[in-house]
Amino acid sequence: MNIQFHKPAIFWTEALPVGNGNLGAMVFGGVERERIALNEDTLWSGYPKDWNNSEAASVLPQVRKLVSEGLYEEADRLCKGMMGPYTQSYLPLGDLQLVMEHGDHYKQYDRKLDLRQGIASVAYTIGDIRYTREIFASHPDRTLVVRLTASKPGQLSFHAKADSLLRYSASTDGEHYVIAGTAPEHVAPNYQQQDHPIRYGDPDTSKALRFHGRLAAVREGGTMSVDRGGIHIAGATSAVLYFSAATSFDPQQGAPSAQRMPGQLTAGVVEAVLKKDYAAVLADHLADHIPWMERVDLHLGDSLAPADMPTDQRIAEFGSRDPGLVELLFHYGRYLMIASSRPGTQPANLQGIWNEHTRAPWSSNYTLNINTQMNYWPAESCNLAEMHAPLFDFIDRLAANGSKTAEINYGAKGWVAHHNADLWAQTAPVGAYGEGDASWAFWPMGGVWLTQHLWEHYAFGRDEAFLRERAYPVMKEAALFCLSWLHEDEDGYLITAPSTSPEHHFRYGDRHSAVSAASTMDLTLIGELFDNCIEASEVLELDETFRAELTAALSKLHPLQIGSHGHLQEWDKDFEDGDVHHRHVSHLVGIYPGRKLTEESAPALFDAARTSLERRGDGGTGWSLGWKIGLWARFKDGDRAERLISNLLNLIKENEPLEYDGGGVYANLFDAHPPFQIDGNFAATAGIAELLLQSHQDHLALLPALPSAWRTGYVKGLRGRGGCEVDLSWENGVLVEAVIVSNNAQNCLLRSQPIREVTSDGETIAWTATDDGFGSIPVEQGKRYVISFR
Known part of the structure; x- marks a missing residue:
């Protein structure tokens, strides 16, 4: 430690x-x-300013027309007229x-x-x-x-x-x-x-x-x-x-x-x-x-490094071969969250709270097309749900400002946020009114993705008061924006346009562009928001008419496509990648951290998404490597995920030429894009947890992607959705015991090795085995259940 x-x-x-x-x-x-x-x-x-662009509303139909005609570069250029100022x-x-x-x-x-x-x-x-x-x-x-x-x-x-x-x-x-x-x-x-x-x-x-x-x-x-x-x-x-x-x-x-x-x-x-x-x-x-x-403890094996070895030397000599260093990386992400995000403070920014530059990389702002969200991926699963609170407060401020941006810029209902925000909760597109590139400056899905955190806080804790009073009203307004933003294409499908897949370009013929229609990330985030709103309205027993409207819109969303390489398409058409190894894997958001694409619900798309990840490769910036750890965990390939951990535990030295074309960590274990971005630290912690426990499919998957290098170990205190806290121990790669404590009475559904016995307070508890490898265990609130496996 x-x-x-x-x-x-x-x-x-x-x-x-x-x-x-x-x-x-x-x-x-x-x-x-x-x-x-x-x-x-x-x-x-800075200070609060009017960052909205009233001219965007008149430019929008022109951009959509160019996209419908396949004039993507022209649409890309015209999007510049929809931009606002840079953040502070x-x-x-x-x-x-x-x-x-x-x-x-x-x-x-x-x-x-x-x-x-x-x-x-x-x-x-x-x-x-x-x-x-x-x-x-x-x-x-x-x-x-x-x-x-x-x-x-x-x-x-x-x-x-x-x-x-x-x-x-x-x-x-x-x-x-x-x-x-x-x-x-x-x-x-x-x-x-x-x-x-x-x-x-x-x-x-x-x-x-x-x-x-x-x-x-x-x-x-x-x-x-x-x-x-x-x-x-x-x-x-x-x-x-x-x-x-x-x-x-x-x-x-x-x-x-x-x-x-x-x-x-x-x-x-x-x-x-x-x-x-x-x-x-x-x-x-x-x-x-x-x-x-x-709250959480993790042991993956005996450390290989001498106890007094400097951390930078340990990274360079051992990397992920040292189980103790992987444990340290995991705990470091938890430590950084405790140190940078407490109830009542501002949320962790691109560098947490640590920055020495008056002109920090990317303004050390809130980058909403992945990085701010990534900062909070470990909050719920790694038992730091209280540290999520600053983000929720910030989302409230964005929603208030974003309602004006939605109305002024697009004539839309609800609220919207784009790629970047700052202390003043800027919600308009950045880009200095045309200086920026649409690939990163124009992306109106920032608020949509942020609402996923509100839902996840409810999903893990089952706090119905939070869902009713904080989460659902903000989620509903974001969904109202999506209903306004979506429009029918010539085939009657609902699409988004202009649409980008953050920071990536596609090739068509000998040309490149970022702007098209119905990117996979747009459709996935909107689909998941609609799913969450529908489920929330059912739990809260309200908004039946709105629920039906969302259900109808879901049925008309443009379907996701499988491309010529057997991959999940990133855009509505089968364009070639501008960079096949691009650091962003935006089109895979439905695999992780989302739940829209699973092996059970969409097996063909799930397999295509895996092919997309294979094509992206195992390189990338520090935070990109962190995202890929979580993705490979969802694909249940622990050894591939461990390879990404190994790539992340690559020592990056200041003022020395990079020996590795990608990210890693600095001597103090800060994530190296390079330069420093804290999101990779948080993504690594969340990804390691995801290898050991998953709960996004209404059941607890125990050791779903255990790397073979972690032969014997234990983890204590991880959280699963549904209000469960879980301890796990394993030997020689085989699950030995699980301990579950739930904060509500429920039937807890487990997918794991066959169960031998369930006890609570020394008494044997009856459980039900299903044909498809599940064990259903009735649990009472606050009681401790010990599950032994044969």
Whole structure:
């Protein structure tokens, strides 16, 4: 459960992440100079604007006409007239800088991140003195905590301050060191060339966010002084630094607020934590963090690496051959979710909450054509359902804004979101009103896909109040948009147009385009949303007329097609791929994470989808490899999935030529697109869980795709749909025992090896065997059932 090194970090992707959902920090572990890179989850450029494009409504019928005539390139170009502005950018807060007064000639250096405890630590020896640091982001106390110690009394002397790449000033507030500043009003995407990509407003009248950071210290022994240069401690034995940050973002309004005073917010937080001693702060942090991590346990075999081997060396030498490293990768995804997404915070963005760039890759925004969704794939199955809450809050904001976009841009009902969003919940297509490419700028299915997360939260937990009050109303409005967006083709089928398969182009003759009609991803997502709405309305016993309308529309959706290569077509026609090995596998969304295409419900399409995945190959960016792990799990090919895990556990080094044409992980196990994107970490965790337990077909499939390399092991605490928590153990590749606890009374349907016995509280429980390999077990709410297999 440790990521560890024997030297300080040089690059940001070697640093160690800590976070409490709101504050993020990257610990470099320098000896004489320590850099702790800081982030606050609401610190973004910009402010709410009118991003809708009223001209899109008049362009839409023209684009549809060109598509119907097969003039795809022309339709592609005309789509530029339907675009809006780029999103704004997630920004770095700054750095907490420590300068130690002991030089940099050291020995016995150790730096590690303890995932179980959520603590990064640094230790080294100078002379005979052992210096240590403990760094964690406390969720209960809403602060970043840094404790420094020296093994001999009076030997700790250092200076601490914070700075920022943004416009800021430093000052003192009593014994606190503070920084305050204003964010830019606009930051252009890193891929857009501009003379002035970062633009600030007048500091007195700017509509942008104000931010504030506050640093305070408590020491044991020695002296302390505070000035505009920082906090200066001399001759101490130990010291604790507390850092808090806030912005003027009002989460209720979704906008900056003049009434929200970030300096007062940080003062309240720091003054509260200073009333506690360090032992209590640490104990409260551990009591909060450890139970989340201990909800799930995984053992895949004995580790091959020596216990003290640095993580980067372990990745390079062993990769997925080391079961312990695969376990570490799995737990790391859970750790990162706990650290970057807590109820009441913003959802994890493209980099979680960790970003050091003022112009981050792809603005570190919310990319809704796969990446934001991927961030939350492990939330339910890996027993972190509460961490899903920030995404649901964000979906509510998108739905409110998206209703205006649907009406203004398309004259449609319901709500819509496109490819990119930001803190301000932008819902219009990006692309700078024509600068962008339709392959990634025009995709009105972002909101449709997001509703899948609302349904999944219900499917796993069976919280009917959540379905009635939160999920179904938003799902219904997204479905209303789809009903408005769909239109009949010449054969009477309902299609989408203009339609893209995100970020991919097709070839027809000697030409390329992205825009056509009825992409497989569009149809699959809409079909699944309609299915979910129908099922929800039945559960809630309402909207019978609407349910019938959806059922009728489902029957008229353009059918998915099998192409000339025996593959599932990505578009409505059998076009050739622009790139047969393209990183996106959008047309396979109905296999995973969806449930529209299964071996039982659509065997021919299921087999064609497998052929499509074979054609894509086993390469790709880091997040693409993560998606393919889950896909191969659904195809019940554990060894192929393990091959993708092996490809993902490929060490990517900063500032060195890539030896592998694809993604992997950095030294600190961050997913490498490259560059860093956190979605691959979450996808890997979810995919590993999917290899061990599946529940998307109204039954629990136990060890459905166990890789042969994981001969003997166990997993505890995974969740299945229907409100079940499941433990599994196996030996020599054979399931030995399962333990199930359900949060509701039901008949639990299992598909596995033949059952030998079921017990609960020492009593034998009657169960029913079916001819097709299922076991039906009646379970009561909260009781523990042990299933033994022969």
